[in-house]
Amino acid sequence: MRRFVALFLALLCVVGLSAKYGGTLRFLIGVDVTTLLPGNIPDSISTIVGMHIFEGLVDIDENLKIIPALAERWEILDGGTAYVFHLRKNVKFHDGADFNAYAVKKNFDYLFSANLRNVGVYKSIIKEVQVIDDYTVKFVLFRPNSSFLYRLAQSTGWIVSPQAIDKFGNDPAAMSKNPVGTGPFMFKEWKAGESVELVKNPNYWREGLPYLDRIIFRVVAEDVSRVNQVRAGDADLMYNPPPALFAALEQDKSLQVKVIPTVRTIFIGLNTSKPPLNDVRVRQALNYAVDKEKLCRVLMRGLAKPSDSPLSSMTYGYSPTGGYPYNPDKAKQLLKEAGYENLKLELITPKGRYLNDYETAVAIQGMLKEVGVTLDVKPMEWGAYVSKILSRKPEDWDYQMFLLGWAPGTAEVHQVLFPLFHSSNRMDSPNATMPYNNYFYSNPKVDELIEKIAVEINEKKLLEYSAEAQKLIVQDAPWIFLYEMNIAAVMRKEVQGVKIYPTERVSLAEAWIDR
């Protein structure tokens, strides 16, 4: 009898959870897609749309591990300077072309020769791509690179149909309007500023997928309007609702709200090149003076988590450091030791680029007041702001503190530490390749660790180096470490199987609608 009940329950579960085929999912996005040419994609919205049309050789899963995609498996040879990929057979592009080693080579040749926007991701790493046989392809690198597979999983590495490259390759706009990949959905129509429509790929190589017949990505600029459309049942899915509406959304019985941590960290950069912030005690004091728990709880309403490292806890290579727990007394004491008891500082911040960015700055202004620091908060428009803090001109380096976010597209440690903390990437170093170290931080020990991380393919050693580097950086405190962002998705109750990744991607490959 008990067995029967168990069987019955199990059956009930299966029936209850089994996916249904068919239907259209309406996904609201805040801005229009920029381009659907993988090598040119600069933004996360285009990535979300594109990932349903295209696939790369490898992919990053929800736990940020590298998993096979169009490549079934791979070998790492010659001490990490060569990767041999064994490709999946019987995969076809949406236009009927075969997926094989020639298609892979053609894509990388195209990327390099057409000089697409994101070519920098590979140019300094990949020496050449060789076809071994129809379904084997070899990438030869200049030197070992620990982030190579992660970079391959980025949108730039998505494989486009060789026929499409032949037909439209000399015109990026035509390529962008005729995206042909191997993914679960095929491109149907893009109405500029309005919507992008995809339809099911009936020959998709993953058995039984996808479930949906159609996806419509619709552009709605205002976040309140996006929320209202989902509440009204005119749309099925949106992400990043305003935190103020969060509680109401969670109470709405027709909706489900999902919160997923991401690789994006929000921090305040401290210009270490000038007093008073060249004094490590002052920088540490600022860290102790900010109550991150409170920021996350009250201001972000749970849409963020305090951070204790330059890496988000989701990023590959993260290791906890303890960070700076809230301790205003210690902050006061450190400021006293440094001889700055009545400090005046200025913080510049974007307004509206990140969730509650300006509001966070103002809250911190209040917290710093408690320890005797007067903070002047100056909001700036995003375009002007970026030009200011990422300017290579010395006359622009007069800022003291700035609020910024960083999300490594590769989701791994090197793309955080190298651009942001290696001294070769300081704003004032002439040969910087990724000049994002705009707090003028340098620590020879950290440089050395980052260089080791770059070429280390032994996982255990890589994690050791990375933990040590994080510890040193936190000690040196070139940032006020604030929080890591969560991504919140709001969807209709009937929507199932949506996958949200810490890389801020949203996949509908396995989604279905229970209607």
Add this chain to the structure above:
Amino acid sequence: MLRFIVRRLLLLIPVVIGVSIVSFSIMHMIPGDPARIIAGEGATAEDIMSIRIKYGLDRPLIEQYFRFMKGVLTNDLRSIRTERPILSEILPRFANTAQLAFVSIIISSVIGVTLGIVSAVKRNSWVDTFSMVFSLVGVSMPIFWLGILLIILFAVTLRWLPSGGKGGVEHLILPAITLGLATSAIIARMTRASVLEVLNQDYVRTVVAFGLPKRKIIYKYVLRNALIPVVTVIGLQFGYLLGGAVLTESVFGWPGLGRFVVDSIFSRDYIAVQVGIMLIATTFVLVNLAVDLVYAFIDPRLRRG
């Protein structure tokens, strides 16, 4: 009449050139490097430099301007952000905005002119008070807020109408009413003032003294004269609406021109902003021309000249 139209059309050329120079310089004066913004966070120095060279952003401003004007004349311009031909980006959005503007201006003219006439004729009655309160509220209510209220009432709560986006006629109703109500308030005030003024003219007093029926007086003697300034206001409002009603388009997710220009400014897509503003300026001039023609139709005295 024909000479008048041709002259006005020729006047378009200096206006458009002037607008192009002004918008070109303003866009370049605001800080912010398009290459930097387009490349996205995490781009390498190499990526940014190659974008800059590709779009000639490293060249002197004068050269950039002439390249731009040449692109306009040869129809060879592409959006910096999307790399698509700029006209194929802008024209569909302009058509959307025109659709919305057209329906809104009809709604607002009907409501505004009716309310204005009624309240002028029945001055100081409850109808007058009501319509003036209505127009005061209409003028002072933020469009943004009104739009969201309408969405919450008609889309979220009652579910009678879609909450936004573009689709069938039903998608047009809420945004058109939102825009129309705000505009009708302005038109109602103008109509009322204008009708009152005409009612006080000597010739109207004379016909009143002749004992003609009131209805006939209003239609035959008052409206024709009173409507001239009203037509001006309607024309101006229509021009504004065609320029893109940014807030309404944002709230309702209406893929129009206004929102497009604003997004282009934020992404420093110079080409898109300049072409967008030139298009808006051109339509404004054309709408003004149309208004003048309507004047001439209403008031024969203006046909000479």
